[in-house]
Amino acid sequence: MIVCFDIGGTAIKGALAYAVDDVRPVPRQPTPIHDFAAFVSVLQAVIDQAGERPERVALSIAGIIDPDTGRAVVANVPCIHGRPLRQDLEAALGLPVLVANDADCFVLAEAGVGAGRGHRVVFGVILGTGVGGGLVIDGQLINREGGFAGEWGHGPVAATQAGNPPVQLPRFQCGCGLSGCIDAVCSARGMEKLHAHLHGTTLTSEEIVSTWQAGDAAASRTIDVYVDVLTGPLALVANVTGTTIIPVGGGLSNAEALLVAIDTAVRSRILRKFDRPLVVKAECSVEPGLIGAALLGLYAD
Incomplete structure (x- = not known):
């Protein structure tokens, strides 16, 4: 015990x-x-x-x-x-x-009793107040002795041109002290900053997602750019780790349509091809x- x-x-x-x-x-x-x-x-x-x-x-x-x-x-x-x-x-x-x-x-829970059961390599993602993650291989955390592995939300890697058609983006300042982090543009608050930058209007992340699902053009543009910015780095993480499942937690994971859009884009950008979802909602809610x-x-x- x-x-x-x-x-x-x-x-x-x-x-x-x-x-x-x-x-x-x-x-x-x-x-x-x-x-x-x-x-x-x-x-x-x-x-x-x-x-x-x-x-x-x-x-x-x-x-x-x-x-x-x-x-x-x-x-x-x-x-x-x-x-x-x-x-x-x-x-x-x-x-x-x-x-x-x-x-x-969170990732250890998903690997053991959640969406990652039966997968040897599990990279879990948090999309909420921040963008975080963790890596479990053969049931063990890479960070068993502490450390920063899995912190894919930080680093100056966010695209400065994204969406279809492409739009120019600034390197938003991140709370970690760097500029251009995925955390700064793809967290819930980051989505809100992105929407304000694109349209000059203020909505919460919940409002952006709900109006996108209702067919709103401005919100649809925001989600298009958001998914483009997010999924390039996440596809790279999938290639580097060899993960065969990416459970997602955090507030934004509650938007099923958003996860489907992220999954579709990530699977189109990775080397290994899957005929089933790779990016999925976490089961240990x-x-x-x-x-x-x-x-x-x-x-x-």
Whole structure:
């Protein structure tokens, strides 16, 4: 049995995991974002509920473990930001601890019990507040020791000319400090910036998608350009990783027609040809971070 957690800036979700198909959530608790001792106490309280000593503790965090220093980069929970989190928690809890990024846990969940079941290489994608991803090969995260693998949303690679007919695009500024990232133009907020740039009007991403599906010409142009910008880099990722399935999570994944358009464009741009969808909606829509953390602990050597 392992104890797993999905750490958010507002709440800590916990569960006791006995097997892949036996993950038992416990009531969530507010996250003590400024007090590390209180943070540890919340974890310890869940561990105590188990009634037995777990093999290990596994955490999903909305951040990165720097592979060179082992320190956590977690902006929304200041009390763990900058800490050698694994070592500090192992010392405080007296148990082995595993820590992974929430997007990595999402992909691990999809590979284990979601849309990626039966696939040796699974590259998962988040399209929502940000653009992220993760890579699982043979059931194991590439980022087992932390790191930035799977972060395909960042890097100055966004097209400056896209759509049919082509339109010139700026290199939008990204929150990571670079310009021209896929995250800056293909996240939900990025789609909104793209629409405003093309048409001079402001709509939410939900409104853009819904009016596109209703046949609106301006929204259709935005989606045409959006899909063109997104799918070139995603096709490259598919070629590089050899993934045979790309589960998509995040708010934009709820638009089935958008995923179909992305899938069609990606499959037309990759070397390997598939006669079935490659880009698909994620199946673990409920608590993927917690499920992924459970699998991270259960699959550990």
